[in-house]
Amino acid sequence: MNPDAPLLIVWHSRTGAAEAMADAASKGADGEARIVRARDAQPDDVLKAKAYLFACPENLATMSGMMKEFFDRCYYPVLGRIEGRAYATAISAGSDGEGATRQIDRIVAGWRLKRVADPLIVNCDAQDAASILAPKTIAPEEVARCEELGAAMAEGVRMGIF
Template sequence: MTEAEPEPRLLIVWHSRTGASAAMARAAAEGAGAAAWLVGAGEASPAMLRAASGYIFACPENLGSMSGMMKEMFDRAYYPCLGQIEGRPYATLIAAGSDGEGAQRQIDRIVTGWRLRRVADPLIVNLAAQTPEVIAAPKQVPPKALKLCHEIGAALAEGLRLGVF
C-alpha cells in the first residue's frame, strides 16, 4: 500500500435485539482494530458499503431467517451497490436459538448477487434459546465464541491490510 492509498476499512454491520450479535460484532471490531467500522444495520448506507474494503455481517436468526433490520439494510443497499463491490471479502456472525442456518443462507444468497467472496467459515453461535422467556431475555455469548469473533475480525483486517483479499 502506498501513502496515497487509504487504509482498508472493514465495515461490520450488525443488528441485535438481545445483545448477542451486538457483542459478537463488538468482539470482531476489537479484533479488527483501526480497520473496524462498526455500524448498526439501521444506519448502514449504500455509500458506506461502497466505501468499505470488506464486510462482516452480524445478526440474530429470528423465526428461521435473518433479523428484519438486517434484511432492511440489504433491501436499501442491494441495487445501489450492484455492480460496484464485486470481489470484496465478507464473513458472517449469526446468533441463533437453534441452528442459524436460515439466516446464513439468506445472507449468502443476497451477497452472491453482489459477487462478494466469503473468506471465513460462517460462525453460528447457538444460544439454545427455546422458550419465550429465554428467547426475549438478554443474552451472554460464551467467551470462546467471542474469541472466535475477535479472531475473524483480526483475520479480515489483516488480510485487507496485506492485500490478500
C-alpha cells in the same frame, strides 16, 4: 471507530448477542473496522469498505428484519460496484443459524462478494419465548472466536489478500 477503516461491520441485535459478536470482531480488527448498526448503514458505507462482516440474530429461521432492511436499502445502489470483495457472517441463533446464513449468502451472491471465512454461528440455545426474548451474553470462548474473525478479516485486507 475509524471512519476510513477498510472493514465494515454491519450488525443488528435485539437481545445483545449479535451486538456482542460485532463488538468483539471490531476489537479483534484493532482499529481497522467501522462498526455500523444495520438501521444506520447506507450505500456509501458499503462502497467505502473493502470487506464486510454481517452480524445478526437468526429470527424464525432467517436473518433479522432489520438486517434484511439494510440489504433492501443498499442492494441496488451498490449493485455492480463491489464485486469480488470479501465477506463473512456472524450469526447468533437459538438453534443452528443455517437459515440466516443461507439468506445472507443468497443476497450477497448478487453483489458477487467472496466468502472468506466459514459462517461463525453462536448457538444461544434459546428455545422458548422467555429465553428467546431474554438479554443474552456470549461465552468468553465465543467472544474470542469473534475477535479472531475480526483480526483475520482486517489482516486479509491489510495484506491485500482480499
